[in-house]
Amino acid sequence: MVNAGIKALEERFTAYTPAEGIAELREAVAEYLNTRYGSDVEPDEVLITVGTKGAAFLALSSYLKPGDEVIVPEPTYPVYSEASRFLGAKPRYVPLKWLGEEKGFRLDLEAIKSLISPRTKAITIINPHNPTGAVFSPQESEEIMNIARENNLVVVVDEIYDNFIYDDTPFKSFISFPDWRDYVVYSGGFSKTFSMTGWRVGYLVVRKEVARNLVKLAVNIWSCPPSFSQKAAITALRGDWRPVREMVEMFRRRRDTMVRELRKIPGFKVWKGRGAFYLFPNVKEVLEETGLTVEQFADKILTEKYVVVLPGTAFPDKAGSHYLRFTYAIDEERIREGAERILELVSDLLRK
Ligand SMILES: Cc1ncc(COP(=O)(O)O)c(C=O)c1O
Incomplete structure (x- = not known):
């Protein structure tokens, strides 16, 4: 993949490409989705975007106008609520259900309907989910589709973590619904699966008429996704997937280590996430015992123990106020070291 990028640069594949991305990459993305999820995506329903974030922005801007409302299960990766707000629409947050250390997080379908x-x-x-590490079940996906069908809504789907699913957890991609064209705007990307965060390539899959209109918007925002990155992305998708599988297996081991270590900390309720590379432990007991807010707690962890964690409220409002977000995109040694330091801090705080 890196070599493909270098080759593209050496061959001076450095000019503008079509705004919707080069044909071969659009074909490769369609082929990936169709092979993997049994869908029927056509290459001209795929737009290559500047990251999945770019896809999110295009997706929302194609459907939202000022005054509209968007249902956002919370916590959420913030781009969805923030882009909605930017477009003058109102995010309506629906907290995920926390079912405890054994069962983790679920969508609150009744609250969504209401x-x-x-x-x-x-x-x-977002499925698998950032920041909780949840993989919503096929039944939950079916239910969301039913809600969309009954109320004529669009489901803005982000499956950027679709390769990070552990323990054979069942997963139903939204692109596999036969009527996806009527209800789904689908996005994914290369940043996570191929560790290509800085190359800035993602994709949006949407029915043709919408795709055609979005190209006009894309050309006025970014002209095209980076040319040489698109070449590298083709090689990533069509190349050897063994490194991806090995990386995911390494992440699973890291997750297990992090769960084991964090569970040693008093007052931490740690659900073993099933996807992505995040854990979202419930630390309500520590907050109640110490009188700290989750932001103050995360600050203390950083300034007194030099470990970076995010307060759940970074995602992006109140549903995360009893949670910290950890990532296991670091090696096991540092996971153990970080957890030990937090254990020391919490033990000190609880003794006072
Ligand atoms: C759910 C989700 N979507 C999108 C992104 C951003 O992806 P990209 O680098 O493709 O813009 C992230 C990155 O953390 C993410 O967690």
Whole structure:
């Protein structure tokens, strides 16, 4: 992949490409999705974007106008609520259900239904989920599709972590629904699966008429995704997937280590996430005992123990106020070291 990028640069494949991305990459993405999920995506339904974030922005801007409402299960990767707000729409947050250390997080389907109003245009779904590490079940995906069908809503789907699913957890991609064209705007990307964060390539899959309009928007925002990155992305998708499988297996081991270590900390309720590379432990007991807010707690962990964790409220509002977000995109040695330091801090705090 790196070599493909270098080759593209050496061959001066450095000019603008079509705004929708080069044909071969659009074909490769369609082929990937169709092979993997049994879908029927055509290459001209695929837009190559500047990252999945770029895809999210395009997706939301194609459906939202000022005054619209978007249902956002919370916590959420913030781009969905923030882009909605930027477009003048209102995010309506629905907290995920926390079912405890054994069962983790689930979508609150009843709460989602109860928030639907004539202004509701879309529901955002990230699966596997950042920041909780949840993989929503096929039944949950079916239910969300039913809600969309019954209320004529768009499901704005982000499956950027679709290769990071552990323990054979069942997963149903939204692109595999036969009527996806009517209800789904689908995105994914290369940043996570191929560790290509800085190359800035993602994709958006949407029915043709919408795709054609979005190209006009894309050309006025970024002209095209980076040319040489697109070449590298083709090689990534069509090349050897063994390194990806090995990386995912390494992440699973790291997750297990992190769960084991964090469970030693008093007051931490740690659910073993099933996907992505995050854990979202519930630290309510520590907060109650110490009187700290989760932001103050995360600050103390950083300034007194030099370990970086995010307060759950970074995602992006109140649903995360009893949670910290950890990533296991670091090696096991540092995972153990970080957890030990937090254990020391919490033990000190609870003794006072
Ligand atoms: C759910 C989710 N979507 C999108 C992104 C951003 O992806 P990209 O680098 O493709 O813009 C991230 C990165 O953390 C993410 O967690």
